[in-house]
Amino acid sequence: IGTIFSVLRKVGHARGVTEEDFLQPGRQQAGAGYCVYGPQSTLVLTLGNGVALFTLDRETGSWVLTQDGARIPEDTREFAINMSNLRHWAPPVRRYIDECLAGREGARGKDFNMRWVASMVADVHRILTRGGVFLYPWDRREPDKPGKLRLMYEANPMAFIVEQAGGRATDGRRRILDIVPTRLHERVAVVLGSSNEVRRVTEYHQQAG
Structure with missing residues (x-):
């Protein structure tokens, strides 16, 4: 579905x-x-000064700038997570998701929708275009691994794009872009997207100690 670089x-x-x-x-x-493939092919690029989107013109074989300065809304009513793993998550993630599921009758006082494509590129692209929060957290099935996604070639490039679009990206506690890797295939937990929701998840982890 996509390629990250x-x-x-x-x-x-x-x-x-x-x-x-x-x-x-x-x-x-x-x-x-990253590139996302489908009815149209889209290239999303940042060089550290905002985020631009290009669409492939199949007739000329060239990439056409179709949006410059993409921005992620600070607030959202959408979250993306693999709910089948709920029983394996740490309490801060459970707390956040439980609040989302409780909707307007719960602590948040508003309804949320869940979206999960199971493709990081597709999920992040949706968040870039309309907001949301993406979570791929630590789970207790492999407690010695901090997460599933690779820091250097999945989390880092996506975190860079998200931050350049006004969002946030953490591993639940630390800013992803500040993590110093110790090996090429290092794994990390990921929470990224709309700034206020990522801040909330991060605060829940910090409160848990």
Whole structure:
């Protein structure tokens, strides 16, 4: 359904590329983006100065700028999470989702809708275009792993895009772009999207200690 990419500047001036050149925090990315495929092919790109969307013109084979300065609304009534894993989540995530499910009769006083494509590209693209919050949290089935998604080539580029569009991205406690990777395939929990909802989930984790 999609392709995610991240661009980093090489560390130092030595010839060749080593693993150390890649082990940089996400805030040092020079660029990031993704392509989403379907009835139309869309390229979403940031170079650190906002987010632009391009659509593929199949007749000319060129990418046409169709939206510049994409912004994610601060508030939302939509969340994206794999509900089949509910019983495995930590209490802060359960608390947040329970409040969403309680709707207008609950603590939040408003109804929420759930959307889950099970494709990070598709879910994040929807959030970029109309708001929402995406959660792929830690779960107790593999307690030694902080999450499922890969920090360097999934979480970091998507976090960069989301922040450049006015949203937030954390692992539940820390800003994703501040995490210093220690290995190429490091995993991380992910909460990203509309700023106020990500802030709420992060506060619930901090309150839990």
